[in-house]
Amino acid sequence: MTNPEKSPVPPAVIDDSTLRLFIGYHMKRAFNVVQADLTQTLKPFDLRMLTYTALVLVVDNPGLSQSQLADAMGIERPNLVVILDELEHRELIVRDRAPTDRRAYALKATLAGRRLYDKAVAAVITHENRLLASIDDATRSILIKALSEVREHQTT
Amino acid sequence: MTNPEKSPVPPAVIDDSTLRLFIGYHMKRAFNVVQADLTQTLKPFDLRMLTYTALVLVVDNPGLSQSQLADAMGIERPNLVVILDELEHRELIVRDRAPTDRRAYALKATLAGRRLYDKAVAAVITHENRLLASIDDATRSILIKALSEVREHQTT
DNA sequence: TATTGTTATACTCTATAACTATA
DNA sequence: TATAGTTATAGAGTATAACAATA
Secondary structure, eight states: OOOOSOOSSOOOOOOOTTGGGOHHHHHHHHHHHHHHHHHHHHGGGTOOHHHHHHHHHHHHSTTBOHHHHHHHHTSOHHHHHHHHHHHHHTTSEEEEEOSSOTTSEEEEEOHHHHHHHHHHHHHHHHHHHHHTTTSOHHHHHHHHHHHHHHHHHOOO | OOOOOOOSSSSOOOOOTTGGGOHHHHHHHHHHHHHHHHHHHHGGGTOOHHHHHHHHHHHHSTTBOHHHHHHHHTSOHHHHHHHHHHHHHTTSEEEEEOSSOTTSEEEEEOHHHHHHHHHHHHHHHHHHHHHTTTSOHHHHHHHHHHHHHHHHHOOO
């Protein structure tokens, strides 16, 4: 729990009795580690977590609109624009016009986008398995299920 | 792997088959919900997640140095300075000089700081219990333990 | 009127380099 | 020389308001 040999100033034995009841702290710290690992994993593909997530969702859900994608990613529509601009300029996705609604786009991945997706997803799976090595499959299921339930709680 | 063609633009049934293997996505979405709730909960106390976390750690670990606190919070030292400036200006904490090392500070909470801590912690516990209502105690323990293990994996 | 995508903008959080004063 | 705290700064990520085109 603590970090023994380290600094000259007191060893710092952190009393996290209160933090035990503070789930946001644990989620933030764990997410930081996951994101740091993810950033390194995605660097060879020139992707960040946001561009990777957008690419994955577009490949798996062709025809998605920007509003739907922003909603799936949990970000506001304006913030998605630059993310998709980047993917489009790199010719990984295209913004087709939606046939039924001329206001909306139908997002689709290009062949290059699907190829990058295949390689990046494989790398991410490998790295995440290493990151979660100490956590057995049953616990991983519980973890993901619990996180999903928290997300769906969505109080506002 | 992909999705059958469905509604033109509307309801959006997201295929998250790939995301299921992408723990960072679930952690980010869940953390967003927790932080949004936390932000609202702390607003009456004029605290943000970072100032709240710093206050909690200082109250529970009096005499902590800024380096130790930054380490415990998972942020860099420079970013902690403004956080502590704010808490100090509000007279919730003090920066005493460490007796053994004149470079370092020994951080301590004031009486006002401990009083705000009491009220804020109570509010946070109440709100988190509501947020985690659908998750039983055993699962909560597994969740926190799994998150801690991920944090301690710390690749870099 | 309402919605899609867009621009502009501001705020928070984060990371790095370089400085000072101590060690 | 190394460490503690600080300053300055730049980069992400996020949120809101307002607009044009379309519904």
